Amino acid sequence: MAIDHECSCSKNPLVPTLCKVIDVKQETPDVQTYTIQTVDGKKPFSPLPGQLAMISLLGVGEAMFSITAQGDDYIQSSIKRTGLLTEAFHEMQPGQQIGVRGPYGNHFPIDDFKGKDILFIGGGIGIAPVRSLIRYCLEHREDFGHLDILYGARSMNDICFKEDCLENWPKAPDTNVYITTDVPSEGWDGHVGFVPSYIEEVGFKPENKKVALCGPPIMITLSSASLLKMGFKKEDVITTLELRMKCGIGKCGRCNIGSKFVCLDGPVFSLAELDELPDEK
Amino acid sequence: MALSEKDIELKIREEAKKALATGEVSCVIGWTTTRFPDKMKPFFAETEAECDELVWNKYCINGTAKYALDDRYPSKKFAIIARGCDSRAINRMLKDKQLLRENLYIIGVVCDGKENPICEECQHKNPLTYDVLIGEPVPEQIDEKRFAEVEAFEKLSPDEKYEYWAKQYDKCIHCYACRNACPACNCVECYADQYRTGWQGKASDRIQNQVYGLTRAFHVGDRCIECGECERVCPMGLPIMRQTRKMLKDINDLFGDYECGMPDDAMPVLGGYTLADPDEFM
Amino acid sequence: MSVKTNENWEPKILAFCCNWCTYTGADLAGLNRMKYPENVRVIRVPCSSRVNPQFILRAFQKGCDGVLVCGCHPGDCHYATGNYFTRRRFMLMQRLLEYNGIDPKRFQAKWISGSEAAKFRDTVTKVSAEIKALGPNTKFAEPHFTEGGDK
Amino acid sequence: MKFKKTDLNEVLKTLAREYTVFAPIVENEEKKFMPWAESKDVEMEGLNTIKPPKDVLFPNVEKMYRYKMGLEGFIEEIFPEDTKRILFGIRPCDMRSIDSMDKVFLTKEYVDSYYAKRRDDATIVAFGCTEAGRTCFCESMGLNPNDAPSADVMMNVSADGEDYVLEARTEKGEELVKKLEGLITDGGEAKKDTKCSLVINKAEDLDKKLxxxxxxxxxxxxxxxxxxxxxxxxxxxxxxxxxxxSENYGAEGCKYRCWDSCMFSDYTRLAGGANPRPTKKERLRNRYMHKLSYFNERYGETLCVGCGRCVEKCPAHLDISEFIEKASAAELGKEDK
Amino acid sequence: MARIGVFICHCGTNIAATVDVEAVAAAAREFPNVAFATTYKYMCSEPGQAMIKESIEDYNLDRIVIASCSPRMHELTFRKMLKGTKINPYMLEIANIREQCAWVHTDRAKATEKAIDHVKMAVAKVGKDKPLTTSTIPITKRALVIGGGIAGIQAALDIADAGFDVTIVEKEPSIGGHMVMLDKTFPTMDCSACISTPKMVDAGAHPNITLKTSCEVEKVEGYVGNFEVTIKEKAKYVNHDLCTGCGLCQTKCPTKVPSEFNQGIGTRPAIYIPFAQAVPSKPVIDPTCCLKLTKDKCGICEKVCPLQAINYKDETKYTTEKYGAIVVATGYELVDWAKMYPEYGGGKYADVITGLQFERLVNASGPTEGHIVRPSDGKEPKDVVIVKCVGSRDQNKGKSYCSRACCMYSAKHAHQILDKIPGSNVYIFYMDVRTPGKGYEEFYDNTRADGAQYIRGRVSKIFKEGDKLICKGEDTLLGKQVTVEADMVILATAMEPAANIADVAGKLGISIDSDRWVTEAHPKLRPVETQTGGVFLCGTCQGPKDIPDTVAQAGAAAAKVMALLNHDEMETSPMISSVDQTKCSGCGYCVEVCPYKAISLIQVPGRDGNRKVTKTVADVNSGLCQGCGCCAATCRTGCIDLKGYTNEQILKEVDALCQ
Incomplete structure (x- = not known):
């Protein structure tokens, strides 16, 4: 799956370029989306869907985050507050300077997806990497068949990218959108239930369909079980692994599962590839 | 009559088989041969057959007690073949509440001194806690020059001392073998691995290693059982015992004679006080 | 930042002062407008037994030239038995530091009660004079980050 | 070409004028590679050093970039200054390990600039072993203790044991030998008969089997x-x-990288405290598998060069060569897929 | 990233005179995470605080550093100010640039550099502050008083009058303690029983007070506000609910043993009421000498009791009750002078008696109805010698301290003897006469005017010759030997704490000094409190004292208890230690070093790898922890840490100092 990387960062891959956060959007109480530009107002790099960027908050630390969207002169990344570093991110104000290097990792296999129907499944913050693929498919709508988007969130106000999920995507041509929340919340009349059971409830046909599945590990294991039960083949179900990555360029040896490096050979793997690897996830 | 090495070895195997036969013991921790004749390695006999691979000779120098910490919540007992220093290591870990006596089945063996520099100064060849004892207890000899090395070193000038330690710690490769072999270093998660608090980074430079060496000396200073494992395992041959012995010498001078690893140990010195302690800070 | 040049060099001394006795004594010294040298920086701790010997090592490592730990006199610690532990810890730590080459004058501990303002001033004056005589501390001291090239 | 053994110091002095020469020097009762100077006593023969020469090319601690926080911060790369270096007298096993490190740092989509810079500035003079340690088993790992194919200059003791025979193999080697015009004479054939005392039988396809x-x-x-x-x-x-x-000094700070060990408990600890390799069994398995199998899949060669340092220095007297023999002999049960 | 506001105070010219405050503000703006730095004339003034609140809003600050006077002065003021804003009051650090900088230095440049360093350290520390909230613990609104002497009774009455439920635990069958044994009290010579028995009756009858006589404290668990005390009630063999205290059984009981209440003068039956005015005035049976209980003979009291209140099968009962506060009032005892001073006859001579025995002799309700007679032959003594400081102020043979009350009660005894026995002579051997109270010196003068002869010197030997007791001593003023032939000798023996004080102190976790007196929290400023929260003390258990001081202390202790029990909950300081139980290895060294025994090892469910196990970890009781941090410095892994002074914060301060 290693495809050559068009890498526009400085010639030293381990030194980030100085960028600044031009906009902070509060998606949900614990998820924020940052719009990032280089200090001289350009795009640090143009990533392919599913690729990661190593974002470092100078003086606090750095971590790998998926790039959920990009424009002509910016890239966007959504970060959920979980630990010390992400908490520091959530205290950022627009104008804050950060370091960005990347893009890292392989990306969703767009060529295999061409001409096929695609089922996007996102769980919680897992919707962020999937969204990068959805936006790509909507920009090149004619290359792809029928699109299904299934997104599960904890509750109504935990739904990220509300304007995409509730307005833009349903209006897109030949696209169905299924939104579910784990628990009923007032003002939400949509479906309530967990993603794996919702998949079986809707009953997607496996023929000529590829699946892009991202979310917390427990959701991935249960959802892939449901998909396999419905007849999907393991090579057609593609997921991402969010693991402990340090250098991002396949040198430091930290993110190895067996002989594969998550930051170089991943993070996008098909279920078939995941079975090859020893279970040390 | 004193048992020969061969007799002790046979007795050890017999006791090991008996222990495994009871069904309460998961494995017997002893020594076995390696490809090099003058080097034995720790061995975990789990079946009757494997007990025959247990050996006893003057090259059995690895400590066996600390392996009991690998599984702090064992379903079955650990049987440990304990020389004098191993039994003191067990006492140390029992006193630190890191091991439970009922999780251990201790096969005590009276030690006859091993190919290990520390063994000449050994004051406790007889195991102190055991369930079964192999060999008759031998008279113990008090080691007068226990602190001789430390006293000699104290006479140097501050610069000479610092020069000596700087040269030694320049060799340190930050591998933590001294910590992982020491029975007194039995924390669940060492302070040195907690980077968030900021005690120390992960980089290995001379000054940071020197500070680590001194901190570790202070942490185990009043708990050290002088088994010499830290010096034996150090790949670069640093004189680590010389630091902890200094602490023990001071404790002996200031607070009365003090030896760790005894069955009836009092609290470590830094965990208690008496009103009659000497005071220099008036 | 202690300027490591010739005689107008001023030592940088760190003092851990226990909140109930020595810190009060230092405030009292202030109230009485007593004068003492400027090179002592104070860290307030609830009790002298809060000071972990590793902080002393950290101070020398980061470039302090001297460390002073002050607390209540044994017996009238606000927390009853706090300073008995301080006493044991720092008597052993002082000897261990001396054993590793640090001059005992660089690390001192003193019992200073809330009313002994004069003793606080005298201690600070004596300590900073002694350390000024000893010169900058080069032992256990990491190079300052501006001079620190990579090895 | 060859030069008298006694002229060794002369050779090093001439090289030291232009290069920083790292030679095996005994100091502080420890033999290690460090910059040569007049007073230092070099020991070419004898056993290999305990610390490997890799920290000349891939230092223990290396500052990557300096930064400043706050509104008008900066990021400024700290690049190794370009000093020409010579790695003088490293053994074939260390040379082979440098080849492996070249594959890691210089290939597969990304080039590690720091390592690349140091590697380009370095000229390597390999020295054939005259005496094998009791734990050396490089021959069983497919190496020749007398010859390092990828070295810039190969140096061996001559047959009559009087002088050192040089053989330049790359332009850097040629350039270096040219600098020693006055001191070296032609001819001399090398003695290449050192044998490993420890021989283990390693299965041919051990990596696939593992x-x-x-x-x-x-x-x-x-x-x-x-x-x-x-x-x-x-x-x-x-x-x-x-x-x-990273290390912070007030508003500024620097990002550095330092050696790490997969055997440490926190090597793979995730933010939430979970750890895919919780006990030492998983960690040692990962280490042996990486040395003997994973590296093969990725770079096509075994990562263990049989230098025997870990066998000599392991506190618990574990032995990778014993493992290799046991694994080679083990038959696969049903549970192995 | 934190957004820190730095506010530097001029304090009029106090700081600004020596420290260049603008330079400090300029330097502060460069420190990491500092979003705003300014100076102001009087930061603690109303406008100053308003300015701070305003800047918090304008610059969206989340942490505050104030460089001003000592935190001991205004830390509380600024914390209260922050209560009104969105910032938690504990996200605040104060740099002391007045008392420890501006006022103590003259060189402006160096003082400014020091101020900058102090601000830099405060900024580094505040970066790692965590929002803390005070936690509260519920209070059981009941008090327990251990000891039924005048101290215990007075404390109990005051607390009960404040409306709180009180229990008095007294090991004797009746409350009253030593005071009720006395005849007269100095200096007013009013009758001791007349002033103490009404208090006892009030205590007995007070609706809020429960008397638990013949009881002892068995076990104390819990902490301030939530003590669980197990009380052991010794078998009384008399059902006090049925018994009306008519005393018939007492008269019929055949056995006679020496009466403890009367200090061994006179006897009492096996089933007895200790003294006439006893409260509760109901008898108990002494199992050691009752014929029925020892040899299963007699049983007369059961037969004569009109209400069948006697129950020979009674056993010790244990009851456990919850209390919010405990007052220790265990009182004193006289030292066993016979062992200390064999030269005074070692107890062989019946006429060498202690002060308390004399009190029983001269007491109208005593065994001799107030006639001062010699216990040996009942004759009225003519010449009486009083020896003072027997056991007190005597390093090598007795106690080192002065027992404080003996000078006055010896003068009282002399006065009573001269008053009751016309023509009698009283010789008082003294070292010093200490009269430290109101009216005390006048009382001493009157006694000498009555004819008491004070001889300055110690008595070296007392021996019997014929019918007389020969007291050999010296008169240091005249510088010559003195011999006095006396009919009776009264020894003013030293006071020492009650015998079981070590046991009681151990159970309560309070400390006692080398003379076994209970150690108060602070000798001058907290005399009625102990180091353990919720445990107070009063009376002679803390040291020798006379009745006025005892009663004063009892009132003070009661006031402290009322202050504690007045609230439904007690606010605990948030600056206490807390344990990261995932890293704790349960070695228990923090438990050993905690002065307040606030840490205990508990079993918690935990994970080892992927197995569920129960781990032993340390746990801090927020009620008891006073935040000294000794445990944080003892813990090798650093997993018990003191909030407000965490390891991380102090390390950052040390680093900041040297950058």
Whole structure:
């Protein structure tokens, strides 16, 4: 799956370029989306869907985050507050300077997806990497068949990218959108239930369909079980692994599962590839 | 009559088989041969057959007690073949509440001194806690020059001392073998691995290693059982015992004679006080 | 930042002062407008037994030239038995530091009660004079980050 | 070409004028590679050094970039200054480990600029072993103790043991030998008959076999005695794992990388506290598998060069060569897929 | 990233005179995470605080550093100010640039550099502050008083009058303690029983007070506000609910043993009421000498009791009750002078008696109805010698301290003897006469005017010759030997704490000094409190004292208890230690070093790898922890840490100092 990387960062891959956060959007109480530009107002790099960027908050630390969207002169990344570093991110104000290097990792296999129907499944913050693929498919709508988007969130106000999920995507041509929340919340009349059971409830046909599945590990294991039960083949179900990555360029040896490096050979793997690897996830 | 090495070895195997036969013991921790004749390695006999691979000779120098910490919540007992220093290591870990006596089945063996520099100064060849004892207890000899090395070193000038330690710690490769072999270093998660608090980074430079060496000396200073494992395992041959012995010498001078690893140990010195302690800070 | 040049060099001394006795004594010294040298920086701790010997090592490592730990006199610690532990810890730590080459004058501990303002001033004056005589501390001291090239 | 053994200091002095020469020097009762100077006593023969020469090219701690926080911060790369260096007198096993490190740092989509810079500035003079240590088993790993094919200059003791025979193999080697015009004379043939005392029989396709042995019971037996310290990784010439951390000084700070050991408990600890490799069994299995199988899949060669340092220095007297023999002999049960 | 506001105070010219405050503000703006730095004339003034609140809003600050006077002065003021804003009051650090900088230095440049360093350290520390909230613990609104002497009774009455439920635990069958044994009290010579028995009756009858006589404290668990005390009630063999205290059984009981209440003068039956005015005035049976209980003979009291209140099968009962506060009032005892001073006859001579025995002799309700007679032959003594400081102020043979009350009660005894026995002579051997109270010196003068002869010197030997007791001593003023032939000798023996004080102190976790007196929290400023929260003390258990001081202390202790029990909950300081139980290895060294025994090892469910196990970890009781941090410095892994002074914060301060 290693495809050559068009890498526009400085010639030293381990030194980030100085960028600044031009906009902070509060998606949900614990998820924020940052719009990032280089200090001289350009795009640090143009990533392919599913690729990661190593974002470092100078003086606090750095971590790998998926790039959920990009424009002509910016890239966007959504970060959920979980630990010390992400908490520091959530205290950022627009104008804050950060370091960005990347893009890292392989990306969703767009060529295999061409001409096929695609089922996007996102769980919680897992919707962020999937969204990068959805936006790509909507920009090149004619290359792809029928699109299904299934997104599960904890509750109504935990739904990220509300304007995409509730307005833009349903209006897109030949696209169905299924939104579910784990628990009923007032003002939400949509479906309530967990993603794996919702998949079986809707009953997607496996023929000529590829699946892009991202979310917390427990959701991935249960959802892939449901998909396999419905007849999907393991090579057609593609997921991402969010693991402990340090250098991002396949040198430091930290993110190895067996002989594969998550930051170089991943993070996008098909279920078939995941079975090859020893279970040390 | 004193048992020969061969007799002790046979007795050890017999006791090991008996222990495994009871069904309460998961494995017997002893020594076995390696490809090099003058080097034995720790061995975990789990079946009757494997007990025959247990050996006893003057090259059995690895400590066996600390392996009991690998599984702090064992379903079955650990049987440990304990020389004098191993039994003191067990006492140390029992006193630190890191091991439970009922999780251990201790096969005590009276030690006859091993190919290990520390063994000449050994004051406790007889195991102190055991369930079964192999060999008759031998008279113990008090080691007068226990602190001789430390006293000699104290006479140097501050610069000479610092020069000596700087040269030694320049060799340190930050591998933590001294910590992982020491029975007194039995924390669940060492302070040195907690980077968030900021005690120390992960980089290995001379000054940071020197500070680590001194901190570790202070942490185990009043708990050290002088088994010499830290010096034996150090790949670069640093004189680590010389630091902890200094602490023990001071404790002996200031607070009365003090030896760790005894069955009836009092609290470590830094965990208690008496009103009659000497005071220099008036 | 202690300027490591010739005689107008001023030592940088760190003092851990226990909140109930020595810190009060230092405030009292202030109230009485007593004068003492400027090179002592104070860290307030609830009790002298809060000071972990590793902080002393950290101070020398980061470039302090001297460390002073002050607390209540044994017996009238606000927390009853706090300073008995301080006493044991720092008597052993002082000897261990001396054993590793640090001059005992660089690390001192003193019992200073809330009313002994004069003793606080005298201690600070004596300590900073002694350390000024000893010169900058080069032992256990990491190079300052501006001079620190990579090895 | 060759030069008299007694002219060694002269040779080093001339080289030292233009290069920084790292030679095996005995100091402080320890033999290690350090910059040569007049007073230092070089010991070419004898056993290999404990610390491998890799920290000349891939230093223990390396500052990557300096930064300043706040509104008008900056990021400024700290690049190694370009000093020409010579790695003088390293053994074939260390040379081979440098080749492996070249594959890691210089290939596969990204080039590590720091390592590349140091590697380009370095000229390597390999020296054939005259005496094999009791734990050396490089021959069983497919190496020749007398010859390092990829060295810039190969140096051996001559047949009559009087002088050192040089053989330049690359332009850098040629350039270096040219600089020694006055001191070296032609001719002389090298003595290349050193043999390893420790010979182990390693299965040919051990890496493929190991790939199928992830759940094999051998792992429980072999890893029991390990005490989880980092000795084997820090003395191993081919271990290249590193960690990235930062150090703050007020508003400024620097990002550095430093050696790390996969044997440490926190190597794979995730933010939430979970750890895919919780006990030393998983960690030692990962280390042996990486050395003997994973590296093959990725770069096509075994990562263990048989230098024997970890066998000599392991506190628990574990032995990778014993493992290789046991694994080669083990038959695959049903549970191996 | 934190957004820190730095506010530097001029304090008029106090700081600004020596420290260039603008330079400090300029330097502060460069420190990491500092979003705003300014100076102001009087930061603690109303406008100053308003300015701070305003800047918090304008610059969206989340942490505050104030460089001003000592935190001991205004830390509380600024914390209260922050209560009104969105910032938690504990996200605040104060740099002391007045008392420890501006006022103590003259060189402006160096003082400014020091101020900058102090601000830099405060900024580094505040970066790692965590929002803390005070936690509260519920209070059981009941008090327990251990000891039924005048101290215990007075404390109990005051607390009960404040409306709180009180229990008095007294080991004797009746409350009253030593005071009720006395005849007269100095200096007013009013009758001791007349002033103490009404208090006892009030205590007995007070609706809020429960008397638990013949009881002892068995076990104390819990902490301030939530003590669980197990009380052991010794078998009384008399059902006090049925018994009306008519005393018939007492008269019929055949056995006679020496009466403890009367200090061994006179006897009492096996089933007895200790003294006439006893409260509760109901008898108990002494199992050691009752014929029925020892040899299963007699049983007369059961037969004569009109209400069948006697129950020979009675056993010790244990009851456990919850209390919010405990007052220790265990009182004193006289030292066993016979062992200390064999030269005074070692107890052989019946006419060498202690002060308390004399009190029983001269007491109208005593065994001799107030006639001062010699216990040996009942004759009225003519010449009486009083020896003072027997056991007190005597390093090598007795106690080192002065027992404080003996000078006055010896003068009282002399006065009573001269008053009751016309023509009698009283010789008082003294070292010093200490009269430290109101009216005390006048009382001493009157006694000498009555004819008491004070001889300055110690008595070296007392021996019997014929019918007389020969007291050999010296008169240091005249510088010559003195011999006095006396009919009776009264020894003013030293006071020492009650015998079981070590046991009681151990159960309460309070400390006692080398003379076994209970150690108060602070000798001058907290005399009625102990180091353990919720445990107070009063009376002679803390040291020798006379009745006025005892009663004063009892009132003070009661006031402290009322202050504690007045609230439904007690606010605990948030600056206490807390344990990261995932890293704790349960070695228990923090438990050993905690002065307040606030840490205990508990079993918690935990994970080892992927197995569920129960781990032993340390746990801090927020009620008891006073935040000294000794445990944080003892813990090798650093997993018990003191909030407000965490390891991380102090390390950052040390680093900041040297950058």
């Amino acid at each position: 790939a199928k042995m992830f759940e094999h019971p051998i792992w429980d037996k072999v890893t029991k005695g390990c005490i989880g310290c980092g000795t084997c990784t820090f003395v191993c010439p081919t271990c290249y794992c590193f960690d990235i951390d």
